[in-house]
Amino acid sequence: MESEVxxxxxxxxxxxxxxxxxxxxxxxxxxxxxxxxxxxxHLLQAADASTMPPDRPNxxxxxxxxxxxxSKRYCDITGFEAPYMDPRTKLRxxxxxxxxxxxxxxxxxxxxxxxxxxxxxxxx
Amino acid sequence: xxxxxxxxxxxxxxxxxxxxxxxxxDPIAVVPNCMAKPxxxxxxxxxxxxxxxxxxxxxxxxxxxxxxxxxxxxxTEVQREVWERVVRNLLQVxxxxxxxxxxxxxxxxxxxxxxxxxxxxxxxGFNSLCVAxxxxxxxxxxxxxxPTRFRAQCSLVVDCGxxxxxxxxxxxxxxxxxxxxxMDLGGKALTNYLxxxxxYRSLNVMDETLLIDDAKEKLCFVSMDVPGDLRxxxxxxxxxPFRCSYILPDGITYKKGFVKNMDEALRYCSLPLDxxxxxxxxxxxxxxxxxxxKPELSQNEFALTxxxxxxxxxxxxxxxxxxxxxxxxxxxxxxxxxCHPYLQPVLFESIIxxxxxxxxxxxxxxxxxxxxxxxxxxxxxxxxxxxxxILGAWRGGSILASSPDFESMCVTKSEYEEMGSARCRRRFFx
Numbered sequence: 001m002e003s004e005v006x007x008x009x010x011x012x013x014x015x016x017x018x019x020x021x022x023x024x025x026x027x028x029x030x031x032x033x034x035x036x037x038x039x040x041x042h043l044l045q046a047a048d049a050s051t052m053p054p055d056r057p058n059x060x061x062x063x064x065x066x067x068x069x070x071s072k073r074y075c076d077i078t079g080f081e082a083p084y085m086d087p088r089t090k091l092r093x094x095x096x097x098x099x100x101x102x103x104x105x106x107x108x109x110x111x112x113x114x115x116x117x118x119x120x121x122x123x124x
Numbered sequence: 125x126x127x128x129x130x131x132x133x134x135x136x137x138x139x140x141x142x143x144x145x146x147x148x149x150d151p152i153a154v155v156p157n158c159m160a161k162p163x164x165x166x167x168x169x170x171x172x173x174x175x176x177x178x179x180x181x182x183x184x185x186x187x188x189x190x191x192x193x194x195x196x197x198x199x200t201e202v203q204r205e206v207w208e209r210v211v212r213n214l215l216q217v218x219x220x221x222x223x224x225x226x227x228x229x230x231x232x233x234x235x236x237x238x239x240x241x242x243x244x245x246x247x248x249g250f251n252s253l254c255v256a257x258x259x260x261x262x263x264x265x266x267x268x269x270x271p272t273r274f275r276a277q278c279s280l281v282v283d284c285g286x287x288x289x290x291x292x293x294x295x296x297x298x299x300x301x302x303x304x305x306x307m308d309l310g311g312k313a314l315t316n317y318l319x320x321x322x323x324y325r326s327l328n329v330m331d332e333t334l335l336i337d338d339a340k341e342k343l344c345f346v347s348m349d350v351p352g353d354l355r356x357x358x359x360x361x362x363x364x365p366f367r368c369s370y371i372l373p374d375g376i377t378y379k380k381g382f383v384k385n386m387d388e389a390l391r392y393c394s395l396p397l398d399x400x401x402x403x404x405x406x407x408x409x410x411x412x413x414x415x416x417x418k419p420e421l422s423q424n425e426f427a428l429t430x431x432x433x434x435x436x437x438x439x440x441x442x443x444x445x446x447x448x449x450x451x452x453x454x455x456x457x458x459x460x461x462x463c464h465p466y467l468q469p470v471l472f473e474s475i476i477x478x479x480x481x482x483x484x485x486x487x488x489x490x491x492x493x494x495x496x497x498x499x500x501x502x503x504x505x506x507x508x509x510x511x512x513x514i515l516g517a518w519r520g521g522s523i524l525a526s527s528p529d530f531e532s533m534c535v536t537k538s539e540y541e542e543m544g545s546a547r548c549r550r551r552f553f554x
Contacts, residue, residue, distance in 0.1 A: 057231065057301045059231045064458065067441070069451075
């Protein structure tokens with residue numbers, strides 16, 4: 001007897017008083033749900049940080065602050081230490097050989113190399 | 125069924141999902157938390173979790189779907205498939221008569237807490253749920269194993285995982301949440317960076333996330349002296365102590381990628397840690413002049429040199445990657461400085477490293493070297509890495525689940541059905 005009671009509960013989705021829309025109504029059985037999830041970015045925008053008390057920690061304000069140390073410079077092509085920067089393409093390079101290579105690169109590739117270290121110029 | 129406690133413990137990581145029973149020492153399943161599909165339109169079937177780990181699976185060009193984005197459970201559809209597989213096939217339990225201890229990321233937005241509750245209670249029908257966070261579980265595990273070390277009942281847990289890195293002060297099993305600092309860098313970002321570097325420099329591997337993951341785990345290490353190592357990495361072929369190649373699977377003889385010559389790959393370990401003996405190295409190298417020849421690179425392998433240490437280097441200096449955040453050492457210092465001054469010396473003395481990305485060789489030594497100059501010199505700096513950084517949080521969860529007052533910490537299904545997610549969550553101080 002006991003087990004049968006439990007089973008009927010499993011078949012009939014419980015109606016939850018705290019919900020405006022019941023899950024069973026929102027997604028009827030046998031139908032595909034499609035894409036029902038949102039990106040984290042949207043969720044964070046929805047949970048607007050400006051409405052929260054500023055002294056309470058949340059996702060946005062626990063972010064590690066910018067470093068107080070300067071960045072090291074690595075060659076964009078080879079990865080070695082780069083003492084030089086090409087003023088035209090803004091690529092960093094390690095030695096003259098790499099420089100020759102850089103000057104033969106089409107602009108599109110230059111931008112991709114820059115994008116590797118998030119330094120690409122994005123024109124909108 | 126082992127365990128017998130009836131408590132399922134799931135550490136729902138972005139990279140690996142750890143699941144088992146409370147009270148056990150080790151989880152039963154440590155599986156990738158994702159679904160994958162082989163390339164080509166003819167197969168519709170997605171491989172879920174442990175099916176990806178099988179020996180005869182060729183991971184080349186797999187399309188991946190992950191339920192977790194930047195550490196937060198976003199896609200419950202995918203997560204349900206993975207849990208379904210783990211709970212029913214690997215753990216073989218009936219959720220309706222077991223409790224669940226779920227490890228959730230810190231500062232989970234309420235919207236995501238609700239969807240997680242929905243998944244646990246409405247889709248799976250677990251009997252009761254307890255939510256915990258990784259740092260306090262790690263602290264619990266370490267404090268119960270080495271009670272003498274953590275007499276002060278507080279520690280700074282540095283969790284360097286797949287999606288992000290947190291430095292969180294823990295006091296008496298509770299996180300001091302005003303002290304937590306996050307760095308948006310983890311194993312995933314490092315794999316992607318290595319993938320880009322290899323693709324730009326030798327072979328296009330942009331679709332081979334799983335292979336590069338494997339290459340990263342086997343070949344990357346943390347450099348103790350970056351400028352010196354860069355100089356050494358410039359030497360050509362045979363003299364180069366870092367050069368090694370990784371062979372990609374060809375689908376016929378090899379189903380998995382592997383390191384071509386492991387001895388060669390580990391040569392860096394024998395290098396001296398300081399710059400002074402650089403000159404000695406050169407004399408040894410000239411002896412080997414005769415067997416120097418150009419190694420032939422076949423189609424399906426790529427060579428790594430300076431990438432091997434420049435990739436983990438990003439954790440210490442994210443600014444090099446264009447991410448304007450402080451590195452790990454600075455992050456730790458700021459987390460500690462946010463706490464009460466009396467706590468600070470104790471926190472510096474009990475830093476616990478956990479998470480898969482701390483497995484890079486020499487990670488601890490390097491962190492200590494970076495941290496020392498930033499810490500007042502009358503404080504001691506002691507860093508320990510967990511014995512098994514991947515399972516650390518799960519093991520803590522297992523201890524918590526087998527403690528006598530675990531039941532009282534849970535929210536039961538009937539409570540959820542009556543009061544809803546938001547009210548129930550208050551029990552976990554959310």
